Amino acid sequence: MVLLESKISLKTGDSAPGFLLMGIDDKMHSLDSYAESKGLLIIFICNHCPYVKAKIDAIKQIHEKFNENIALVGINSNDSIEYPDDSFENMKKIANEKGIKFDYLVDEKQDVAKKYGAICTPDPFLFDQNRKLIFHGRIDNAMNPDDTATENTMQKNIEKYLAGEKIEKDFDPSIGCSIKWKGQQT
Structure with a gap:
């Protein structure tokens, strides 16, 4: 397991790169699929990463709390040949087991992850109504899978955005x- 920290690739104010990806609902999803939402949270995730596993309940909580205003989309860009746990069929299985209700899409060609500059799982990107980047960063401040979060960073930033306040960091x-x-061997 290689541990990485997300890097700045898209800058604040940059537009969300478009995509057309298959979801675990066997339907194609694009950036336009979420046009009605006041905001869009895209999180690059996968099935096997212990960091994602540790955050899945927090991600589900964000979805449940904000789904009337913020569309939440999980995108799995991992190589499923070398990492069969991250296959499309396993995405469906994990989503069912974990009760995932947000859209979970497969980026088989890995083009979308590259366009966003995603490098780790989870790697979240929060966009406003115009699909301009307003926050790139963590779900919460629990930085190891065994840690307990004391700050729900993403929830606070979504609340600020919805209240019309500036996200400072x-x-x-x-x-x-x-x-x-x-x-690539990792």
Whole structure:
């Protein structure tokens, strides 16, 4: 397991790169699929990473709390040949087991992760109504899978955005496993 910290790639104010990806609902999803939402939270996740496993309840809580205003989308960009736990079929299985109700999409060609500059799982990107980046960073301040969060960073930033307040710290790196790129040993 290679531990990585997310890096700034998209800058605050940059537009969300478009995508067209298959979801575990066997439907295609694009950036336009979420046009009605006041905001969009895209989180690069996978099935096997202990950091994602530790955050899945916090991610589900964000979805449940804000789903009327903020669309939440999980994207799995891992190489499922080398990491079969991250296969599309296992995405469906894990989503069912964990009660995941947000859209969970597969980035089989890994193009979307590269466009966003995602490098770890989880790696969250929060966009406003115009799909401009307003926050790139952590779900909460529990930086190891065994830690207990004392601050719900993403929830606080979503609340600020919805209240029309400025998010002071627009980049607060997430930590997790590296995205498993095709053709690279990690």
